[in-house]
Amino acid sequence: xAVVLKSRDEIKAMREAGRVVAEVLQMxxxxxxxxxxxxxxxxxxxxxxxxxxxxxxxxxxxxxxxPPYPATVCVSVNNEIVHGIPGGRxxxxxxIVSIDLGATVDGFVGDAALTVPCGTISEEARRLVRVTxxxxxxxxxxARAGNRVGAIGAAIQEHAEANGYTVVREYVxxxxxxxxxxxxxxxxxxxxxxxxxxxxxxxxxxxxxxxxGSSETKRMxxxxxxxxxxxxxxxxxxxxxxxxxxxAEVLTLP
Numbered sequence: 150x151a152v153v154l155k156s157r158d159e160i161k162a163m164r165e166a167g168r169v170v171a172e173v174l175q176m177x178x179x180x181x182x183x184x185x186x187x188x189x190x191x192x193x194x195x196x197x198x199x200x201x202x203x204x205x206x207x208x209x210x211x212x213x214x215x216p217p218y219p220a221t222v223c224v225s226v227n228n229e230i231v232h233g234i235p236g237g238r239x240x241x242x243x244x245i246v247s248i249d250l251g252a253t254v255d256g257f258v259g260d261a262a263l264t265v266p267c268g269t270i271s272e273e274a275r276r277l278v279r280v281t282x283x284x285x286x287x288x289x290x291x292a293r294a295g296n297r298v299g300a301i302g303a304a305i306q307e308h309a310e311a312n313g314y315t316v317v318r319e320y321v322x323x324x325x326x327x328x329x330x331x332x333x334x335x336x337x338x339x340x341x342x343x344x345x346x347x348x349x350x351x352x353x354x355x356x357x358x359x360x361x362g363s364s365e366t367k368r369m370x371x372x373x374x375x376x377x378x379x380x381x382x383x384x385x386x387x388x389x390x391x392x393x394x395x396x397a398e399v400l401t402l403p
Contacts, residue, residue: 152326166259167400187224242268298344315364356387
């Protein structure tokens, strides 16, 4: 079950985990340029986490039938939706690069993602990135005590489809706290009256993934990288947030 923050120490640890993720994620975004590689982003994370004395919850993570994840960050390019493994492939002008990062501080996890342009990108790609980030904030505005989880997904789906995009359904948001993935699941679609009631102190990660084409996905032979079935572009944004009586407290803002 999702952690419900009760003590000042728990709140402090979650805020610190969120701060680390936000700061390092911005470093990674700034490092995306033509000729750079996703492996260089992984190296930045390893260096910064060692300097700060924090741990990556991604490194060696092995859910289900997947092999242990070999890196500290997920880097997914163009038609790759999530879980791209860093390597020697160079970014090219016009790529869109989705970066997903987590950090564990004093036993608590922060998790966030964003999609950034590499050089000059097409208007089609720029619009997809903008609408996906807008959809995230639509979801965040509905993450309030008294609402159900479905209110978040409904707001995301409505904004995505109103702009002509599809919502990835196989991969969803989640509770987060002492583990990176906890209950409840937080889908990016569905009716507002469904799902677990949101309560003050709950911590969740909301992460819409929108595709220009079909919502269908496939997993690559590495058993991690997920791509669009039709090869269309995909964008991904995520924040970790704590539910309050009013507006949610976003823990992974810069």
